[in-house]
Amino acid sequence: MQKKRVIKVLLSAALLAVGTLAVATGKQEKAGPATLEVWLWKSFVAEQNTYMERQFRSFEAATGHKVNVSFLPAEEIYKKQLAAVEANIFPDISEIWVQNIDQFNRMGVLADITDTFDALNARSPFSPLLGTMVTIGGKKVGIPFNTSAEAQYWRKDILDNMGLKPAGTWEELKATAKKITAAGQLFGFATALGRPATDGEKLIQSVMWAYGGSVMDVNGKPAFKTAATAQAFDYLASLVREKIMPEGITSWDDGGNNRAYQTKSVACVQNTASVYNYMRLNDQDLLKNTVIVPVAAGPKGRYTDTVPHALGVSSKSKSLQVAKDLMKYIMDETLYQGWIEQAGAQIQPVYSRLVDKEFWADPYRRAFIEAGVKYGAYEGWPGPASAASGEIFGTYVLSDTIQKILLDNWTTDKALDWGLAKINEIYERWK
Amino acid sequence: MTARLNQRTLGLMLILPMFLYVMGMILFPFVMNIWLSFTNKRVGMPTRLIGLGNYLFWLKNPDFFKVLGNTLIYTITTIVLKFLIGLASALLLNRRFWGRNFFRVFFLIPWILPSLVTCFTWRWLLDDLVGVVNYLLTRLGLQAVAWMSRPGTALGSVIAVNIWRGFPFFGILLLAALQSIPDELYDAARVDGAGRLQCFVHVTIPGMRKIALIAVLLSTIWTFNDFEIVFLLTRGGPGYSSMILVPFVYEIGIRGMQIARAITFPVLVFPVLLALIFFTSRMVLRED
Amino acid sequence: MARLTPRRLFGWLLFWLGLGAIFVIIAFPLYWMAVTSVKPYKEIFSRIPTLVPNTLYFGHYAAVIKDGLFRYYLNSAVVSVTATAVSVFVGILAAYSLSHFRYRGRQLLSQLILYVYLFPGAVLFIPLLVVINTLGLTDTLLSLIVTYPVFGMPFATWVLTGYFATIPRELEEAARIDGCSRLGALARVILPVALPGIISATIYCFLLSWNELLYAFTFISSNAKKTLPMWLSERVLGDVFMWGELMAGAILMLVPILVIYTLGQKYLVRGLTAGAVKQ
Numbered sequence: 001m002q003k004k005r006v007i008k009v010l011l012s013a014a015l016l017a018v019g020t021l022a023v024a025t026g027k028q029e030k031a032g033p034a035t036l037e038v039w040l041w042k043s044f045v046a047e048q049n050t051y052m053e054r055q056f057r058s059f060e061a062a063t064g065h066k067v068n069v070s071f072l073p074a075e076e077i078y079k080k081q082l083a084a085v086e087a088n089i090f091p092d093i094s095e096i097w098v099q100n101i102d103q104f105n106r107m108g109v110l111a112d113i114t115d116t117f118d119a120l121n122a123r124s125p126f127s128p129l130l131g132t133m134v135t136i137g138g139k140k141v142g143i144p145f146n147t148s149a150e151a152q153y154w155r156k157d158i159l160d161n162m163g164l165k166p167a168g169t170w171e172e173l174k175a176t177a178k179k180i181t182a183a184g185q186l187f188g189f190a191t192a193l194g195r196p197a198t199d200g201e202k203l204i205q206s207v208m209w210a211y212g213g214s215v216m217d218v219n220g221k222p223a224f225k226t227a228a229t230a231q232a233f234d235y236l237a238s239l240v241r242e243k244i245m246p247e248g249i250t251s252w253d254d255g256g257n258n259r260a261y262q263t264k265s266v267a268c269v270q271n272t273a274s275v276y277n278y279m280r281l282n283d284q285d286l287l288k289n290t291v292i293v294p295v296a297a298g299p300k301g302r303y304t305d306t307v308p309h310a311l312g313v314s315s316k317s318k319s320l321q322v323a324k325d326l327m328k329y330i331m332d333e334t335l336y337q338g339w340i341e342q343a344g345a346q347i348q349p350v351y352s353r354l355v356d357k358e359f360w361a362d363p364y365r366r367a368f369i370e371a372g373v374k375y376g377a378y379e380g381w382p383g384p385a386s387a388a389s390g391e392i393f394g395t396y397v398l399s400d401t402i403q404k405i406l407l408d409n410w411t412t413d414k415a416l417d418w419g420l421a422k423i424n425e426i427y428e429r430w431k
Numbered sequence: 432m433t434a435r436l437n438q439r440t441l442g443l444m445l446i447l448p449m450f451l452y453v454m455g456m457i458l459f460p461f462v463m464n465i466w467l468s469f470t471n472k473r474v475g476m477p478t479r480l481i482g483l484g485n486y487l488f489w490l491k492n493p494d495f496f497k498v499l500g501n502t503l504i505y506t507i508t509t510i511v512l513k514f515l516i517g518l519a520s521a522l523l524l525n526r527r528f529w530g531r532n533f534f535r536v537f538f539l540i541p542w543i544l545p546s547l548v549t550c551f552t553w554r555w556l557l558d559d560l561v562g563v564v565n566y567l568l569t570r571l572g573l574q575a576v577a578w579m580s581r582p583g584t585a586l587g588s589v590i591a592v593n594i595w596r597g598f599p600f601f602g603i604l605l606l607a608a609l610q611s612i613p614d615e616l617y618d619a620a621r622v623d624g625a626g627r628l629q630c631f632v633h634v635t636i637p638g639m640r641k642i643a644l645i646a647v648l649l650s651t652i653w654t655f656n657d658f659e660i661v662f663l664l665t666r667g668g669p670g671y672s673s674m675i676l677v678p679f680v681y682e683i684g685i686r687g688m689q690i691a692r693a694i695t696f697p698v699l700v701f702p703v704l705l706a707l708i709f710f711t712s713r714m715v716l717r718e719d
Numbered sequence: 720m721a722r723l724t725p726r727r728l729f730g731w732l733l734f735w736l737g738l739g740a741i742f743v744i745i746a747f748p749l750y751w752m753a754v755t756s757v758k759p760y761k762e763i764f765s766r767i768p769t770l771v772p773n774t775l776y777f778g779h780y781a782a783v784i785k786d787g788l789f790r791y792y793l794n795s796a797v798v799s800v801t802a803t804a805v806s807v808f809v810g811i812l813a814a815y816s817l818s819h820f821r822y823r824g825r826q827l828l829s830q831l832i833l834y835v836y837l838f839p840g841a842v843l844f845i846p847l848l849v850v851i852n853t854l855g856l857t858d859t860l861l862s863l864i865v866t867y868p869v870f871g872m873p874f875a876t877w878v879l880t881g882y883f884a885t886i887p888r889e890l891e892e893a894a895r896i897d898g899c900s901r902l903g904a905l906a907r908v909i910l911p912v913a914l915p916g917i918i919s920a921t922i923y924c925f926l927l928s929w930n931e932l933l934y935a936f937t938f939i940s941s942n943a944k945k946t947l948p949m950w951l952s953e954r955v956l957g958d959v960f961m962w963g964e965l966m967a968g969a970i971l972m973l974v975p976i977l978v979i980y981t982l983g984q985k986y987l988v989r990g991l992t993a994g995a996v997k998q
Contacts, residue, residue, distance in 0.1 A: 029594065037940070039940070040955060042956055043956065044956040044957065048529075053653055054868070070940040070941060070942070071942075072940075073955070074956070077560040078685075079685060079937065080936065080937060080940075081690070082475070082685060083843065083937050084848070085475040086474060086848070086849060087848045087849045087852045088843075089857065096450060101476075103688065106476070107475025107476060108475070163765065187520075193665035194667060194669060195667060196663075196667070197669065246559060247559065247577045248558070248559025248579075248580045249559060249580070250577075250668070251577065251580040251669060253554070254957060254958035255955075255958045255959070255960045257560065257958075258959070258960075259558070259560075259764065261763040263560070263561045263765060265561060265766055271958070272958070274958050274959050277959075278760070278959070281760075282761055282764075282766075283760070376936075391686070394686040395686055396666075399483075400670060403668070404670070407581075407582055407670060408670065428737065429689075432863075436899075438820060438822075439822040439823075441816075442816045442820030442821070442966070443816070445812040445815060445816035446812070446816040446828055447812045447819065448811075448832070449812070449832075449872050450813075450828055450832060452869075453869050453872055453873060454832075456850065456866070457835050458845050459870055460833065460843050460846035460848055460849075463923070464843070464846065470901075473825075487898070520736060520806070521737050523741070528734075528738075534738070536977055536980050536984065537742075537745065537746075538741070538745065540973065542926065542972060543926060543977070544924075544973065545948055545951060547932065547948070547951060547955075551965065552748050552751060553748065555962070556748060561765075561766055561767075561768060562768070563768045566768050576816065578835060586828060595748070599745075600923070601917050603880065603922075604919055606915075607882070607915035607918070608881075609914055610848050610884070611912065611916060612884055612885075613887065616913070632883040638885060639885075641881045641914075642878075642881040642882065642885065644881070645878060645881040646878075646881075649877065649878075650834075652833070652837070653836065656837075656839040658839060658841055676839075677841050680760070680841055680842060681841040684842060685841065694842050695855070697837070697839060698840060701837060704837055705837075708830050708834075709830060709831050712826055712829050712830045713826065713928045715823065715880065716829060717879075
């Protein structure tokens with residue numbers, strides 16, 4: 001009798017010990033200084049990167065934790081993230097493109113950081129559009145980090161010489177550009193519409209949304225083949241067929257419009273602030289002859305793909321609380337605004353309150369903040385930023401569709417059918 | 432008996448450590464990839480076996496055949512031209528002339544340059560609006576061409592860049608092969624009454640044969656699996672007119688995250704490469 | 720002095736034309752690179768390309784050096800030299816084995832090592848990261864030193880096998896008759912004769928590591944351990960192409976290799992076989 005009792009007690013004690021040990025070494029936070037792995041996009045504006053780096057150093061000094069930050073180019077960071085998912089070493093914090101948020105979430109690598117989002121939102125409200133972008137299944141899996149809005153650059157001197165004005169609508173743009181190209185000195189408008197570029201996908205969406213079309217509907221289901229979309233594609237095709245845009249655009253990369261505008265071969269391009277920054281640093285004369293206006297509007301409004309970025313935390317992070325603290329630290333409104341101002345209008349703030357700051361009053365920067373605030377959209381809009389719309393963007397479906405019209409001489413109808421088939425296939429796969 | 436055994440052992444000892452190391456590092460990725468081709472794996476998602484599903488998908492897919500066709504055109508054209516230009520260069524560089532040492536170093540530069548720089552430089556040179564090539568063409572009174580924008584010339588552009596980068600590879604290997612042929616063989620041939628052409632056919636070509644075979648084999652495998660040139664210049668565009676195997680696999684497997692389906696494509700093509708390896712090995716290692 | 724026959728003249732002309740053509744083909748893009756590296760941005764982005772710079776600007780080189788090029792140079796050098804030394808040393812032994820020995824499985828072994836090249840890097844980088852991570856080598860230069868020979872050794876082995884196999888059998892036999900061991904014959908007879916081949920194999924192996932980008936980016940995260948190709952690829956960020964720095968950086972990357980190769984040039988000469996075979 002005695003023996004049985006002793007055994008029972010010992011067994012219970014052992015179970016208790018094991019249980020305590022399990023809890024202690026399980027999802028518990030490691031006590032003591034943590035080391036965080038942070039992967040961010042490398043900006044070509046060096047000051048932007050160094051400012052953020054300094055933020056990390058002051059966090060280290062204030063808390064005693066260590067932050068290993070890597071600034072990586074866009075294509076590389078994406079490949080590294082995918083490999084890290086497979087090798088189970090996803091970084092504690094990483095900068096994620098909007099179209100990859102849902103994809104990484106489905107892979108189970110993003111932590112639920114609703115508490116952090118709410119805490120930051122309470123201090124300074126996020127733009128509502130960006131808030132919805134990081135919400136999946138009711139949870140916040142990312143913190144909006146920045147946007148890269150586009151605007152249209154016009155050669156003021158050429159417009160003035162010809163008695164023209166920067167276009168307000170796409171139809172006006174076509175008419176103005178046609179007159180400029182006809183004058184023979186340079187092309188009126190140009191944009192990449194090819195595979196090596198994301199600019200093509202962005203511009204096609206700008207025009208599609210402006211005419212009332214979209215890839216996905218408000219519920220995230222394919223709604224590609226509509227009269228509005230056909231109108232948009234016809235419009236773009238006419239720009240090439242009527243020789244308003246140069247023929248080479250079907251193979252331009254993202255640097256194509258920059259190159260075209262900066263070499264003064266084109267009078268108008270749609271681009272992020274990178275062209276502005278180039279002129280600011282290297283060609284003040286061109287800058288003086290440039291006016292930057294919001295993207296042209298269509299019958300259904302004015303839209304631009306702002307390709308927002310978010311910060312995500314690894315669901316398997318060993319220092320979840322420290323990572324959240326770090327995010328709250330760098331996303332502090334004042335420090336954040338300081339970072340935004342280092343970037344030379346390349347990125348726009350995610351906090352609604354910061355859009356009226358003095359920094360944006362500059363006539364060259366104004367159009368970018370307006371785009372971010374008033375006309376911003378993202379892949380998948382008006383639906384959620386889904387994995388499917390992400391893959392559609394990443395595999396150049398829209399650019400391939402317009403090229404069927406431009407190079408294979410397909411009818412718009414046939415090309416849209418082809419595009420819809422691809423979109424449906426991708427959608428089905430991610431359902 | 433003991434002597435032969437020792438020979439065998441020594442021979443194996445000389446090669447086995449390397450073999451075990453290479454196999455050790457590459458075995459897991461290699462086998463893993465082949466296994467994945469029978470699954471429906473996407474990056475970050477759980478794996479499920481689907482048998483020959485991926486293989487059937489590709490064999491019924493017109494894109495597969497287009498990309499495969501482009502890859503064959505790309506590979507065969509560039510290998511033939513790289514070999515011929517490389518051989519011609521090796522013969523030229525074998526002669527003694529003033530500036531030869533400088534030239535031999537200069538000659539290797541296209542191969543030394545990182546592909547990134549080569550591709551971006553050519554991108555600029557071939558630019559439709561501000562590229563030097565079009566500038567020179569218009570100065571000569573000819574039409575500017577949007578080289579990488581037309582389905583017809585896009586594949587040609589990437590082929591040209593591959594040849595520019597690759598012919599020094601053949602050139603230097605073949606030059607070293609020319610250098611390795613002992614003078615005695617030429618002397619013996621001349622004693623037998625052979626003229627210039629006969630020396631070339633009966634001494635030079637056999638002397639270079641093994642290296643030539645190896646250079647062709649290695650370059651073929653590498654060219655078949657080439658990535659940067661197409662990725663950086665055209666991304667396979669316009670449409671799929673310049674798309675070859677690896678950029679395509681990258682787009683499907685990495686950007687599209689369908690890693691299992693993407694891996695199946697190279698596996699389908701393995702038989703061709705394996706056959707090449709098999710026959711070259713026999714020709715190089717056989718007794719003369 | 721030989722008579723200047725029309726045939727000789729024609730041959731001489733053909734020779735210099737051929738050489739000239741090759742020179743122009745190679746030099747044309749190189750010239751453009753060099754010239755771009757010393758133009759200010761405004762001129763780089765000029766509508767009409769200027770074949771001779773209007774303004775000479777060395778700021779790109781200054782910017783590149785200020786960016787800490789020296790540290791990345793060191794990283795790349797450490798990795799490339801080690802990986803190449805290992806690959807070539809092992810390759811020499813393996814090539815000797817394949818070309819001068821008979822044993823079962825010789826053909827198969829030689830073929831199997833080439834399977835390394837069958838899968839492209841674009842699908843290998845993910846499982847290789849798993850391997851490197853298991854070895855605990857993520858974010859270290861050692862990860863590259865361990866990986867690059869995997870791709871260098873098969874190449875070195877095959878190229879050297881080709882050269883070794885072309886060497887007449889009599890040379891090695893003559894040395895063995897003189898009392899050399901097999902390895903001694905390797906060192907004393909085969910290596911000197913195959914020196915041009917060894918130099919070519921070495922320089923190619925070195926370049927494989929020196930220019931390698933994909934695995935470097937996959938395995939390495941910290942700035943301090945970046946290699947040169949990683950640094951170079953960051954001259955292009957999104958839609959911004961820093962042409963000046965890109966070209967300047969590429970030229971600076973080129974120079975040490977050209978110097979080393981020039982020094983190694985004198986061994987790329989025929990005649991080392993002279994007297995190797997006793998009459």
